[in-house]
Amino acid sequence: MEILRVENLKKYFPVQKSFIEVLLSKELKFIKAVDGVSFGVKKGEILSLVGESGCGKTTVGRLITGLEEPTDGKIYFKGEDVSKLPKDRRKEIYRSIQIIFQDPYASLNPRMKIGEHITDPLLIHDIADNDTARKMAIEMLERVGLVPGEQFFNRLPYQLSGGQRQRVAIARAMVLNPEFIVADEAVSMIDVSLRAAILNLLLSFKEEYNLSMLFITHDLSVAKLVGERIAVMYLGRIVEIGDVDDVIHHPKHPYTAALLSAVPSFDKRDLKVDIRGDVSNPIDLPSGCRYNPRCPFADDKCKESEPELEGDDFHSFACWHPLDIEVE
Numbered sequence: 593m594e595i596l597r598v599e600n601l602k603k604y605f606p607v608q609k610s611f612i613e614v615l616l617s618k619e620l621k622f623i624k625a626v627d628g629v630s631f632g633v634k635k636g637e638i639l640s641l642v643g644e645s646g647c648g649k650t651t652v653g654r655l656i657t658g659l660e661e662p663t664d665g666k667i668y669f670k671g672e673d674v675s676k677l678p679k680d681r682r683k684e685i686y687r688s689i690q691i692i693f694q695d696p697y698a699s700l701n702p703r704m705k706i707g708e709h710i711t712d713p714l715l716i717h718d719i720a721d722n723d724t725a726r727k728m729a730i731e732m733l734e735r736v737g738l739v740p741g742e743q744f745f746n747r748l749p750y751q752l753s754g755g756q757r758q759r760v761a762i763a764r765a766m767v768l769n770p771e772f773i774v775a776d777e778a779v780s781m782i783d784v785s786l787r788a789a790i791l792n793l794l795l796s797f798k799e800e801y802n803l804s805m806l807f808i809t810h811d812l813s814v815a816k817l818v819g820e821r822i823a824v825m826y827l828g829r830i831v832e833i834g835d836v837d838d839v840i841h842h843p844k845h846p847y848t849a850a851l852l853s854a855v856p857s858f859d860k861r862d863l864k865v866d867i868r869g870d871v872s873n874p875i876d877l878p879s880g881c882r883y884n885p886r887c888p889f890a891d892d893k894c895k896e897s898e899p900e901l902e903g904d905d906f907h908s909f910a911c912w913h914p915l916d917i918e919v920e
């Protein structure tokens with residue numbers, strides 16, 4: 593069963609202009625951060641979302657968690673169109689979808705005790721009274737490896753390491769007993785030596801509660817570790833999506849291959865696709881396939897018309913000249 597489905601999701605941010613520019617120009621310009629994205633996540637499944645900086649990953653995560661309103665498109669949670677639900681039901685849904693952010697230093701309030709970060713959501717959502725919330729928070733702190741929980745409860749964020757703060761962020765999300773987690777670069781800012789432990793903590797919750805997850809990362813080797821399915825995003829669109837092993841070992845889109853060629857741990861005998869140039873401007877998108885200015889295989893067709901995602905649940909890609917290669 594699909595727990596989440598997004599259909600043709602779009603988020604356009606108006607470009608800020610100076611007063612003079614507003615007076616002189618007629619057209620409003622937009623940053624097309626997310627520009628027609630569709631995918632589904634099954635119950636208990638992890639979908640990794642990868643792509644270079646600025647391609648729209650965080651915006652997708654924020655749309656799903658209700659932190660941002662879509663410009664267009666639909667979000668279905670357990671089959672229900674979220675935008676059509678009454679306020680109470682929406683609040684309930686957003687309680688079951690929690691987000692863990694990238695920066696463990698910015699996501700905690702420096703003046704709030706560690707424990708209060710976890711009791712707060714319980715009190716806000718009317719789940720527990722003060723005493724019960726405190727007990728639940730201490731239990732959750734211990735569950736994420738901050739032992740003894742009682743002691744960690746009273747500490748302030750500056751007294752914790754980056755890895756420990758990220759454990760608090762996970763505890764805060766998990767205490768609401770969510771069904772869906774958006775983990776936005778949840779291990780990117782953590783010391784490499786601690787990354788595996790935090791990743792394993794997240795995965796242990798996933799196993800225990802049969803959680804579904806959108807795992808956002810710019811690092812394909814982390815996406816491979818996390819496993820299951822993967823979606824590759826470029827300039828607001830998904831260009832390739834499918835089973836992790838198939839996408840990583842038989843990439844069809846030159847952009848996926850280029851991302852792979854940048855990861856040291858993959859054997860690149862068959863990969864002759866270097867990543868070149870920079871991401872195009874998301875305001876004035878190139879015509880045709882939006883990857884064409886950087887693609888070594890682009891021809892006239894690629895400059896004229898934009899390919900749609902085609903394939904099946906197992907593997908789909910949006911490319912006029914898909915690759916036929918193997919990456920070990």
Ligand SMILES: Nc1ncnc2c1ncn2[C@@H]1O[C@H](COP(=O)(O)OP(=O)(O)OP(=O)(O)O)[C@@H](O)[C@H]1O
Nearest residue numbers: 605623625644645646647648649650651652810874
């Ligand atoms: N609130 C906003 N207002 C205007 N533009 C925005 C806003 N949020 C994001 N953008 C723009 O939308 C595009 C996509 O941003 P987003 O943060 O979703 O990318 P990302 O893939 O998460 O990048 P990163 O890997 O750096 O985190 C970028 O061009 C960004 O500048």
Ligand SMILES: [Mg+2]
Nearest residue numbers: 649650651776
């Ligand atoms: Mg981001």
